[in-house]
Amino acid sequence: xxxxxxxxxxxxxxxxxxxxxxxxxxxxxxxxxxxxxxxxxxxxxxxxxxxxxxxxxxxxxxxxxxxxxxxxxxxxxxxxxxxxxxxxxxxxxxxxxxxxxxxxxxxxxxxxxxxxxxxxxxxxxxxxxxxxxxxxxxxxxxxxxxxxxxxxxxxxxxxxxxxxxxxxxxxxxxxxxxxxxxxxxxxxxxxxxxxxxxxxxxxxxxxxxxxxxxxxxxxxxxxxxxxxxxxxxxxxxxxxxxxxxxxxxxxxxxxxxxxxx
Amino acid sequence: xxxxxxxxxxxxxxxxxxxxxxxxxxxxxxxxxxxxxxxxxxxxxxxxxxxxxxxxxxxxxxxxxxxxxxxxxxxxxxxxxxxxxxxxxxxxxxxxxxxxxxxxxxxxxxxxxxxxxxxxxxxxxxxxxxxxxxxxxxxxxxxxxxxxxxxxxxxxxxxxxxxxxxxxxxxxxxxxxxxxxxxxxxxxxxxxxxxxxxxxxxxxxxxxxxxxxxxxxxxxxxxxxxxxxxxxxxxxxxxxxxxxxxxxxxxxxxxxxxxxxxxxx
Numbered sequence: 248x249x250x251x252x253x254x255x256x257x258x259x260x261x262x263x264x265x266x267x268x269x270x271x272x273x274x275x276x277x278x279x280x281x282x283x284x285x286x287x288x289x290x291x292x293x294x295x296x297x298x299x300x301x302x303x304x305x306x307x308x309x310x311x312x313x314x315x316x317x318x319x320x321x322x323x324x325x326x327x328x329x330x331x332x333x334x335x336x337x338x339x340x341x342x343x344x345x346x347x348x349x350x351x352x353x354x355x356x357x358x359x360x361x362x363x364x365x366x367x368x369x370x371x372x373x374x375x376x377x378x379x380x381x382x383x384x385x386x387x388x389x390x391x392x393x394x395x396x397x398x399x400x401x402x403x404x405x406x407x408x409x410x411x412x413x414x415x416x417x418x419x420x421x422x423x424x425x426x427x428x429x430x431x432x433x434x435x436x437x438x439x440x441x442x443x444x445x446x447x448x449x450x451x452x453x454x455x456x457x458x459x460x461x462x463x464x465x466x467x468x469x470x471x472x473x474x475x476x477x478x479x480x481x482x483x484x485x486x487x488x489x490x491x492x493x494x495x496x497x498x499x500x501x502x503x504x505x506x507x508x
Numbered sequence: 509x510x511x512x513x514x515x516x517x518x519x520x521x522x523x524x525x526x527x528x529x530x531x532x533x534x535x536x537x538x539x540x541x542x543x544x545x546x547x548x549x550x551x552x553x554x555x556x557x558x559x560x561x562x563x564x565x566x567x568x569x570x571x572x573x574x575x576x577x578x579x580x581x582x583x584x585x586x587x588x589x590x591x592x593x594x595x596x597x598x599x600x601x602x603x604x605x606x607x608x609x610x611x612x613x614x615x616x617x618x619x620x621x622x623x624x625x626x627x628x629x630x631x632x633x634x635x636x637x638x639x640x641x642x643x644x645x646x647x648x649x650x651x652x653x654x655x656x657x658x659x660x661x662x663x664x665x666x667x668x669x670x671x672x673x674x675x676x677x678x679x680x681x682x683x684x685x686x687x688x689x690x691x692x693x694x695x696x697x698x699x700x701x702x703x704x705x706x707x708x709x710x711x712x713x714x715x716x717x718x719x720x721x722x723x724x725x726x727x728x729x730x731x732x733x734x735x736x737x738x739x740x741x742x743x744x745x746x747x748x749x750x751x752x753x754x755x756x757x758x759x760x761x762x763x764x765x766x767x768x769x770x771x772x773x
Contacts, residue, residue, distance in 0.1 A: 286698070294560045436559050
């Protein structure tokens with residue numbers, strides 16, 4: 248157990264150090280959330296919509312978290328491949344899945360920083376206070392959401408291990424998720440046929456429970472059902488990711504194309 | 509004869525530089541970056557505006573956000589050419605060659621103006637198909653001229669950023685910030701009048717702000733004098749950025765010659 252934790256700890260620490268050394272990542276963590284918060288605030292301010300702060304602060308926070316995770320988790324494999332270290336971390340006696348999980352944890356912690364930056368920026372720049380109706384439930388919801396984002400990152404990491412077009416693919420992944428998951432506007436405004444796509448993406452549920460815990464829970468039963476759905480989807484993500492990792496391991500041994508780019 | 513040689517070399521270089529950048533050998537990447545991503549970016553911002561402003565007619569936001577799609581060419585394409593040149597190891601050859609540096613410099617942006625226009629058209633088409641935006645009765649030649657001038661001005665900004673590429677190690681930070689700056693300050697998603705005073709000034713100092721206004725006026729059959737004024741001002745902004753970029757390039761080049769640091773990064 249200690250051995251497992253040590254692998255995860257070292258991998259996430261290295262990941263955070265490496266990530267923060269990259270200017271692009273600093274942009275995603277620091278500058279992007281501020282500009283997005285500024286834009287959405289300017290748009291919502293004149294809209295006359297009530298409770299818009301929950302959309303601005305939470306929405307841009309989740310948006311930044313998602314960007315940090317996709318940009319890093321998707322690009323990490325390609326970066327390792329580019330550095331020539333992908334074969335080494337795959338072949339090392341430590342489990343490859345654990346190393347990637349450590350990286351994902353590192354990205355999530357940095358993504359969380361980005362969320363905090365958004366909160367602080369809106370609070371200071373616009374002198375507004377965001378009241379959280381249920382602080383304890385909010386923190387619990389945030390933890391569940393983070394777990395879910397980690398699940399989705401693990402899943403993406405497996406997809407991108409095999410794809411040599413990871414960089415282009417990760418750029419394309421941002422906006423569809425922002426649209427389908429109702430991060431800055433409710434999914435009710437989307438056509439009905441998009442609903443199944445929204446529902447299989449865990450950020451949709453994460454956004455729902457986080458927003459409710461900030462604005463106030465109307466129906467406790469419904470809230471709990473949403474949490475359970477989020478947990479179930481997250482579980483499925485982890486299971487598929489684990490199966491994919493095993494498949495990748497087998498495939499790369501047969502084809503010997505892991506480091507080819 | 510010499511002039512012809514210049515023109516031929518200009519076009520040859522423009523096309524070569526463009527081909528090298530986007531990796532035409534892989535159409536999949538081109539499709540992802542130039543078609544799919546812009547379509548989703550436009551959908552996201554227009555849907556957001558539709559919800560926030562409770563708007564039935566989303567034409568102004570479709571226009572604004574379609575123009576903003578040019579950043580993949582104007583900022584990320586043009587902005588990276590010199591840094592790429594150094595990565596490929598060809599920068600010193602370009603600098604040392606007797607070719608007209610200004611033409612070489614501007615040539616790097618030339619194809620992007622037209623390619624960016626295609627992306628803007630894709631954005632407008634998405635607006636027509638998804639949100640039912642109509643361009644019937646619009647002065648199409650004037651509208652296309654507006655797009656062309658705005659792409660020219662945005663590529664001018666790209667060239668200025670590109671010159672910084674000789675000095676700055678990680679261009680992604682600069683290019684991303686510039687693209688986000690355009691997104692936030694060009695008035696595509698919320699009125700410029702809402703901006704704090706100093707940001708309002710910045711807004712009128714960057715490309716796209718005026719052309720987005722002009723394009724919206726064209727669709728609304730607005731004051732034609734104002735439209736021409738905005739387009740001319742946009743053109744001048746483009747020229748200023750190109751000249752500033754070229755000047756910066758020469759200064760950087762001069763410094764690099766003195767300190768022999770052209771290829772060091």
